[in-house]
Amino acid sequence: MRNLLMATLAALPLSVSALALITPPAHAQDAPTQTLRIALREDADMLDPTLARTYVGRIVFAGLCDKLFDIDAKLNVVPQLATSYEWTDPKTLVIKLRDGVTFQDGEKLDAEAVKYSLMRHLTMPGSSRRSEISSMQSVEVVDPLTIKIQLKAPNSPFLAALTDRAGMIVAPKVAEKEGKNFGLHPVCAGPYKFTERVSQDRIVLDRYPGYWNAANQHFARVIYQPIVDASIRVANLRAGAIDLSEQIVPSDVDTVKQDPKLQLVISPGLGYNSINFNLASGPRANTPLGQNALVRKAFELAIDRQALVQVVYNGMYPVTAQAVPSASPYYAPDVKPPARDVAKAKALLAQAHVKTPVVVHLMTPNSPDVQQLAVVMQSMAAEAGFDIKIDSTEFATSLGAADRGDFEAFLIGWSGRSDPDGNLYSFLHTGAPLNYAHYSNKEVDAWLDEARAATDVAARRTIYGKIAAQEEADLPIMYLYSATNIVGMTKKLSGFQPVADGMIRLTGMKLAK
């Protein structure tokens, strides 16, 4: 009997263990088990928020690295790792941080960690974030959950910069140890932690159970797969090999619509495509187009943007005449693209006393859709007296040519920023890095600086309105159309919230079984 009792007692812990194996604890039962597969248009670059530069890299970061702030569908700044902010004076920003947040290695996220990341973004050699937060003078830790950022001068767009990679906070210990190799094993404070990367094949993230908003993460694993060809992305979607694809091209929209298993989410984007005219960069600026705003105006009147977009993109991209996206509170509704007017274009050319046809060398990327766009423009402009020569150029080559001033007109896209400063300053201010045209207008420079310093939305809107009007008169850049985010996904997927920046925010997304 004693033996039996002893045997029973000895077996008890084993039985309990066995029971524990059979019956998982409550939290394990709730843990999601599904995998979400996302197709990207290209492979991301370094997974280091400080050094990263690609658009698709930002999509991966949306699952990997939380930011101090985020933007909502109306482009308002909303808290993420921060809980609130206050401008105590135009040069001082105080940010309160969320309590109880940990990095994916378990390290606590506090004000010291935030200071470390911001300084890393600002000072690390080769940092792609430097220009976004270069107005930052110092960061002070007030208490473990409060930081105070001192700016060199008042700077409204600064807060918007913190809604993107410059606001991403990396785990200081890992970042310090890995240095520039941090991107090979990134550790941040996002909902999914880095597991593995096979370049050009997949980036795998796994759910981080210690995430501050873990209850709203419904996948065990998220896999990002680069599939370069747009039609192959759609084929993968139709075959069920992926669950969601970003950047469905307009020509594939009908195919996705006709598939009963798929759904489309179409929303306005932040970016735009435009033609930059060379006004003063080197000898190639010495053309009628570069030297005379009347000729540029005639060129604009010769082009029917609406027809252009209809022919090439099935009318899916809205035409525009400004760099500010329509969702922004700074959008100038009065600045609209003029209707095509060939007679007026011809009259303007006559007024400018230029010999027709006016030869225009248009440098364009070599993608098929842009080639088609250029050919349609060529035919439209010919009727008004322009002879467009299309210089189809590979992207990296075109960047070099634009930098040297080796172009007359350059068709290029911009992924767009939520704050108008990010879409205007670098392109229009005298000497700014993306001012390929070498456009220089003292008034516009002053307005751009003034808009940067102003904190009042209404005041900034007035200034940006003036800039848009002046741009319309000088026409250093002819905006063609704004971006549209077209996302295709299985109907089993719910909870996707489109935001103009095109990021795929995983919080709240679910896959039906």
Add this chain to the structure above:
Amino acid sequence: MKGHLGKRIAQVIPTLLLVSIMVFCLQQLMPGDPALVLAGEEQDPVVVAQIRKELWLDRPLVVQYGHWIGNLVQGNLGYSWRIRQPVIQLVETKLPVTLQLGVMAFLIAVLIGVPMGVLSAVKKNTVWDYLANGIGLAGLSTPNFWLGIMLILLVSVKLGWLPPSGYVPLTEDWRQSLATTIMPAFVLGNAIAAVLMRHTRSAMLTAMEQDYVRTARAKGLKELAVILRHALRNALVPVVTLGALELGTLLSGAVLTEQVFSIPGFGKLIVDAVFNRDYPVVQGVVLVTATIYVMLNLLADVLYVLINPRLRGL
């Protein structure tokens, strides 16, 4: 034979050195500044200057080459400027993928091309000959990317038999690995099968008219033995040469096929590296490819000797 092989092996090192110089110089001719590409959309001039300095792009070309070759002899191919992964690691992960694809494609090509070539030659000017020629012509004229997309739409989207893209390593799951590579291997092997078929056909036609074939027939050998043991064995010498050269073509042909089927192999690696001006990756991949190419030709030389005993005296 030893002398012949020794001479061929001695040519390998200067050839590869020359390749390294050519790769280095040719990519300098590529327009576009890598620092501008790497600096991202914002193109902050301070960052552009920092990148130039870090990557030695601000030094004279000879110094840059010396730096690269110095690291190379120590087995260091550098790191990818785009994703900071060591080039050697990229080569190690991508090369097996393309080799698997290449071997499968080559097997498919041989299995289709050689029998079709033999059939076409033996049944000259019959329906079989025209049919084989027709298939060969179609194989040669069909662009890889078109065939790839059509196969994806038919086999993956309509029929749902195979995954449309991606790659699973053989070591992970061999069934899934074959499932992901069979379509691209067929696409890649298809064009080479056509080339092999045409060459086998013409070599067989020449061989079938030779005296030794007539003698073999006169000895009373069965026609199948005459074709396979006498004619085909001799006809295979130029076909093996071509096969070795086509293996090189396979590596370059893999560029498009890997792009269409999203296979993370060598071809995709170099295309992306060229477009992103990721010089260390371009240099590393071209050098490794050149080494493979040179080695394959060396192997073909050895195979000649094994197939054709007359060369053994050289």
